[in-house]
Amino acid sequence: MASQDAPGSSQVDFANLYGESDVSIIKQALISEQVCPEILQYQEDLVQRLESQISNQEATIQELNKHAEQDLLKMIYTVEVQRVKYSLRCYLRARLKKLEQHVMHCLDDPEVKERLSEKEVKYAEDYFLLLGQHISTNVLSAMPQDFKGLLRQSSVSDANDTLARPNLDTHVFCKVLEDQGNVEVDDNGDTVDFSKDDLYIVRYRPIRDLVRDNWVQLI
Amino acid sequence: MQPSPEQLEFFAEDVSVTILPNFSLSRGQETAHCIGGDYGPFQPNFPSDVPLWLAMYLHRHKKCKIEAPAWMSIDRLQELYDQERSMAAVFQHVPYHYIEISRLLLMFAKDSFGSDFHRTRELIEMIRKVRFNKIDSGLQMLQGPMTVKLNNLSAIEINTIRPFFAGALDRFWKLAKMGETEEVPRQSSARVTQGSAESPVRQLRATVAA
Numbered sequence: 001m002a003s004q005d006a007p008g009s010s011q012v013d014f015a016n017l018y019g020e021s022d023v024s025i026i027k028q029a030l031i032s033e034q035v036c037p038e039i040l041q042y043q044e045d046l047v048q049r050l051e052s053q054i055s056n057q058e059a060t061i062q063e064l065n066k067h068a069e070q071d072l073l074k075m076i077y078t079v080e081v082q083r084v085k086y087s088l089r090c091y092l093r094a095r096l097k098k099l100e101q102h103v104m105h106c107l108d109d110p111e112v113k114e115r116l117s118e119k120e121v122k123y124a125e126d127y128f129l130l131l132g133q134h135i136s137t138n139v140l141s142a143m144p145q146d147f148k149g150l151l152r153q154s155s156v157s158d159a160n161d162t163l164a165r166p167n168l169d170t171h172v173f174c175k176v177l178e179d180q181g182n183v184e185v186d187d188n189g190d191t192v193d194f195s196k197d198d199l200y201i202v203r204y205r206p207i208r209d210l211v212r213d214n215w216v217q218l219i
Numbered sequence: 220m221q222p223s224p225e226q227l228e229f230f231a232e233d234v235s236v237t238i239l240p241n242f243s244l245s246r247g248q249e250t251a252h253c254i255g256g257d258y259g260p261f262q263p264n265f266p267s268d269v270p271l272w273l274a275m276y277l278h279r280h281k282k283c284k285i286e287a288p289a290w291m292s293i294d295r296l297q298e299l300y301d302q303e304r305s306m307a308a309v310f311q312h313v314p315y316h317y318i319e320i321s322r323l324l325l326m327f328a329k330d331s332f333g334s335d336f337h338r339t340r341e342l343i344e345m346i347r348k349v350r351f352n353k354i355d356s357g358l359q360m361l362q363g364p365m366t367v368k369l370n371n372l373s374a375i376e377i378n379t380i381r382p383f384f385a386g387a388l389d390r391f392w393k394l395a396k397m398g399e400t401e402e403v404p405r406q407s408s409a410r411v412t413q414g415s416a417e418s419p420v421r422q423l424r425a426t427v428a429a
Contacts (some may be wrong), residue, residue: 009238021254021255021256022252022255023233023255023256023291024233026253027233028332030222031222031230034221034222035220035221035222035381036220050254052408053254054254057253059402060316067245070245070248072242072244072282073244073245073248073251075257075276076251076253076276077251077253077272078277079272079273080253080254080255080272081254081342083232083272084254084255086229090226094220097220098220100335112423156426169389170385170389171384171385171388171389171392171394172385173377173381173385185366186364190366192366192368197370198367198368198369198370199369199370200367200369201366201367201369201370201384201385201388202321202366202367203364203366203388203389204391219374219377
């Protein structure tokens with residue numbers, strides 16, 4: 001629908017911007033990770049594919065060093081490898097930053113912990129240990145007996161209630177990739193018509209599953 | 220957390236543009252096999268489609284001429300500007316990264332535009348202002364928790380309004396959840412949007428009238 005009412009060759013299609021190569025996918029993964037309130041599933045296959053492509057390309061560059069007449073080609077490859085590495089770094093960093101923000105939540109909730117890579121779990125555990133030690137020595141040691149817990153506000157709390165959890169009710173910008181019909185965006189049953197290429201600012205919680213299943217893209 | 224302006228420019232550099240190379244790669248290897256795709260073959264004066272980053276790189280080394288994208292021709296921009304002005308309620312379709320692309324090209328590839336350079340820059344600037352003007356008036360409509368449709372908004376425009384827009388909606392939602400009346404947020408939001416909208420909006424109207 002939306003694509004039909006905008007004819008003419010002046011249009012740059014989103015498909016051009018977010019095509020199918022791994023480079024485009026990591027770019028989208030990075031954007032999603034940056035704007036999504038919670039940490040998303042780690043793209044293990046994608047990162048592995050990119051890492052092997054980078055090392056292949058670096059080997060090619062080494063090979064080209066022997067041929068002086070291929071200088072330009074070598075430079076093109078070098079620039080591109082740097083760009084891909086940058087995207088990958090940004091992606092991993094964006095995840096680490098979120099991990100630090102909600103470290104206890106990530107380790108506490110098995111469903112969330114599932115989404116992390118092995119290295120990220122290790123990082124989170126180390127980070128939590130340091131943070132926990134720091135808080136215990138500097139703050140909790142001075143507290144009365146019943147309020148010494150790192151995870152519970154007081155000894156009478158019946159659950160871990162000091163954990164900072166991501167707020168899933170924050171609003172996000174998203175683009176609809178495929179027609180979704182009416183999507184419920186409210187507890188009162190209010191719906192909004194999600195058509196392909198529509199752009200919405202909407203509460204994250206109702207579209208959470210759509211984002212996970214890649215029907216809707218965060219931007 | 221959101222993409223920084225530099226990152227948006229980085230993303231925009233993946234857009235495809237047409238170049239006229241003045242070189243060819245050595246024999247037996249006419250195409251560049253990059254991770255993001257294959258580019259080339261490059262033959263002097265035979266147009267070739269490459270991503271913007273590659274075009275900029277080659278241009279910087281005086282290896283090619285970048286063809287200005289079709290949407291950046293004066294006629295198209297003028298048409299876009301008129302449509303943008305005549306329809307107050309909708310945003311026209313523009314390339315998602317139009318601000319970044321035009322900035323890069325107008326700064327580093329002036330020769331692509333020839334004598335149209337100043338007019339092109341002026342038109343883009345005007346289009347940008349009309350659109351931001353619309354966004355400002357859109358923000359003033361904001362009252363209470365809602366889902367807002369923003370078709371055809373571009374990357375930088377989204378980034379610009381994100382903190383305020385999402386923040387305001389978050390607050391509305393929170394207040395609605397608490398069962399409070401909407402009186403308080405509505406007043407404060409109207410004041411903020413009017414305050415922030417003031418100078419660019421007035422300026423724009425003045426230039427348009429003149």
